[in-house]
Amino acid sequence: MNKYLKGGAPQAFDLLYGNANGTNVPGPMYAWYLRNMYLGNNLCKAGRLVMCGTPVGLGHIDMPSYIFGTQEDHIVPWKGAYCSTQLVRGETQFVLGASGHIAGVINPASKNKRSYWTDSMLGDDPGRYVAKHPPDVMGA
Structure with a gap:
């Protein structure tokens, strides 16, 4: 409210430092x-994305992958992140974290607060x- 309605500077908040x-x-x-x-979501479609003359796509990944999504992420909804597990060819580990794309990654898992x-x-x-x-039954 202070920033948008009153024109004041926002309070410092360490989790949002990267936004600057x-x-x-x-x-x-x-x-x-974009x-x-x-x-176009072309990284997911075989043969659709070409960079410097080379086809690039998630289906070309043939190595272990760690895919992380968070329940409340509004940029990469977790179900979309989960679907990436079906596109890569190597061994895949998927982890679903609580919270959003910042707090869900930075905050450690703890009982009754953050989980995975x-x-x-x-x-x-x-x-x-x-x-x-x-x-x-799952989580920290």
Whole structure:
């Protein structure tokens, strides 16, 4: 309220420090990135993304992968992150953390505050993943 309604400076908050660090990329590169990575989701589609003459895609990854999503992330919804487990070809570990994309990564797991869910048996349905692990039995 102080910042938006009164024009004051926001209070310092360590978790949001990175928000002050802008991307500072040229406009054409930013437009290409948004068009290919978000609108077209081309990193997930075989043969759709070519960089410097080389096809690039998640399906080309043939090595162990660690994929992390958080329940309340509004930038990368966790079900979308989970679906990445079906695109890479190597051994994959998926972890679902509580909270959002900042606090869910930075804060340690602790009883009754932050938690996480993990399972080595991944299927193609993120709903089943959560159904197998109710919050009261998984986590810290």
